[in-house]
């Protein structure tokens with residue numbers, strides 16, 4: 001068959017003989033590659049949709065099935081299409097960064113060579129591109145191979161180590177800026193990371209008695225949402241700085257660190273970049289990587305701890321072994337699971353993703369688990385406070401799931417090793433927001449000491465020049481909570497607060513000077529659920545409101561500032577004949593002084609309440625103990641107000 005004018009032949013010849021130009025800079029590389037990557041994702045989506053529309057499962061769908069079993073049990077088709085395209089693209093880029101030549105090599109050969117230095121990415125490229133898959137998306141993968149094959153990484157890398165980071169940041173913005181929002185992929189400015197690492201290092205030294213801070217032997221450190229590995233790189237540099245001026249001592253310390261510095265990341269692209277950056281940081285200190293690689297895993301940090309023993313909704317084991325074809329991927333998953341389940345982690349640090357209305361995305365943290373060993377309730381329940389029901393939907397936020405994962409891992413999961421530190425830069429809504437009272441209560445009752453560094457004292461929608469991340473409008477803070485000893489749930493943690501004002505550059509500068517003994521720290525309330533702010537700065541709106549129930553009417557009283565003495569003489573409204581909607585009749589219901597008196601820790605607690613709220617109390621007692629404030633109200637004329 002040949003068209004009369006030979007046009008088809010010319011098009012085919014053009015394609016086959018086309019030699020792509022090497023990109024002259026990162027911008028050009030990103031533009032070329034991100035477009036092809038999103039084309040590949042769309043093709044995989046369409047192929048899967050067509051397969052699903054037919055009445056039998058075909059090859060692409062079985063690839064999804066295997067990928068779920070190997071790595072992400074809850075992956076849907078669209079997420080798979082995205083993972084597929086990102087993994088293939090970044091594996092090929094990784095191969096060029098490692099100087100693997102593409103001429104006359106098939107994707108399969110490239111995957112095998114890549115597997116020698118990056119076993120997981122090499123294997124991922126291999127299993128995702130078997131011959132029959134290539135047939136379906138052959139043109140796009142072949143174009144990617146040819147375009148990426150021209151890359152001379154040495155010419156694009158300026159040697160400062162920022163090229164990998166720029167590559168990924170720019171890639172994400174061009175490839176899918178909406179996905180960037182959904183996955184919370186905002187990369188942490190180095191001023192923030194260096195502050196957090198230095199501060200936690202000080203906490204380890206001065207509060208936990210670990211003289212060498214992050215360099216202390218056996219101290220396990222996890223970034224559960226490592227992105228491109230910024231925190232891990234900073235910790236490597238911190239340990240190198242601490243170790244000594246002697247190169248051999250530094251190398252020995254870093255070799256030891258490599259076995260206890262852990263990162264989880266859900267997406268293949270940032271994972272690949274993290275691998276490169278961490279390897280480069282080790283190389284910079286002339287330290288070879290361990291033969292089995294660093295402890296970096298493509299994993300969902302929030303997923304069930306031990307999927308091997310989990311049952312699906314029909315009671316069948318969720319995961320069966322896939323055999324040697326997937327071995328490096330399965331090994332990585334097994335090791336990640338082992339860290340989640342059995343390894344005692346002392347430090348959890350990072351910048352977790354932010355995503356509101358994330359109900360259903362919190363994995364095991366949100367759902368708990370059913371396994372052959374029994375039912376485990378959702379760890380998120382520890383962040384719930386009774387009486388907060390209508391605001392608790394706000395806990396359905398990715399950053400809260402990560403706070404719960406971090407605190408569970410450092411404080412709850414290993415009772416025999418109770419000490420630890422959790423440090424996150426995250427949204428600040430838990431500091432004073434409604435719906436987060438249970439988070440504050442948990443933090444106060446679980447930790448011994450905490451620090452809140454308020455990065456957005458300008459409050460909601462801070463002006464752009466003051467934002468640390470210009471495109472993130474939520475107020476942010478750094479929260480660091482530490483426990484030094486066995487749990488003492490009846491003693492509230494001492495929490496310190498410090499606000500950082502000014503422009504973005506001013507805030508970065510200020511972070512470099514904040515230290516444990518900084519005179520700007522202010523003491524926060526010790527009331528269990530009160531804002532993690534000094535009482536004077538918490539404001540009216542953030543104090544709990546009191547509701548007084550009288551028959552069927554509810555009165556919401558103005559919040560009461562601790563330390564003040566307030567006289568309340570509410571006029572209670574009864575429902576007259578008792579029917580709803582009947583015009584209310586006014587009558588005095590009660591009249592008594594309500595005294596909130598300061599005590600040594602700021603507020604006097606009700607006599608019969610322990611420090612820790614007791615949940616079996618009456619509604620009135622519960623309200624007293626929850627707030628820790630005295631509430632002295634007596635009923636008037638037979639009416640019995642209840643406080644909830």
Ligand SMILES: C[S@@+](CC[C@H](N)C(=O)[O-])C[C@H]1O[C@@H](n2cnc3c(N)ncnc32)[C@H](O)[C@@H]1O
Nearest residue numbers: 186187188225226227228230265266300301351
């Ligand atoms: C804010 S970024 C982290 C930035 C990182 N600290 C850096 O500076 O490169 C959050 C990262 O968490 C990852 N992530 C989101 N959900 C995750 C999950 N369930 N498990 C592991 N990683 C996750 C996202 O892919 C994203 O790369």
